[in-house]
Amino acid sequence: MQLPFTIEQFFGVFRLYNSTVWPAQVLLVLLAVLAIVFIALRRPWSGAAVSAILALLWVWLGAAYHLAFFARINPVAYGFGALSIAGGLLFAWHGVICRRFEFAFDRSFRTGLGVALLAFALVVYPVWSTLAGHGYPELPTFGLPCPTTIFTIGVLALASGTRLRTVLAVPILWSLVGSQAAFLLDVKPDLGLLVAGVAAAGLFIWPARVGKAPSVSL
Secondary structure (H helix, E strand, C coil): CCCCCCHHHHHHHHHHHHHHHCCHHHHHHHHHHHHHHHHHHCCCCHHHHHHHHHHHHHHHHHHHHHHCCHHHCCCCHHHHHHHHHHHHHHHHHHHHHCCCEEECCCCCHHHHHHHHHHHHHHHHHHHHHHHCCCCCCCCCCECEHHHHHHHHHHHHCCEEECCHHHHHHHHHHHHHHHCCHHHHCCCHHHHHHHHHHHHHHHHHHCCCCCCCCCCCCC
């Protein structure tokens, strides 16, 4: 498969993005941590708050990365941007406005899977990328497609409710698209997207229903 850009151009976009939006990356990580805290607290408003954070992450991904930067070297990024923004709007509609989702930690396999994906997105991915020779500012920081997708699937592993399949659609699609970088661009940390994609497919086939997952106080 022939890409419309080189490896140097690909990582050059990350470098330009990181230098331009700093310190937004720190704020995005703080939002991710806040989402985890809200899940642990499990207040009546937690589902809407977590959904709002996911909505913001995907709108940011679409507008601030795909449309503003990646489209400079890949015209397909306009489609990626529109799709990401649409994914964010789905989280806003179903999770914030309609309040259809609940999130909780429990003693299930889903929670173990979710925690593993969250840890990979926030800790393992940046460390692995740095060790692989792509440290900051070429580092795909949180808020960019791959770590954001893995994080989102990890959060949805902790979710129950209706319409989960709807919001899983965009992360599943990006796990298929983004994982190609592991092979075509030799970005080995993106192999995590394959695992996340399989996990998301399982969540799509067997979505949890409201009230099925008992919570554990943390």
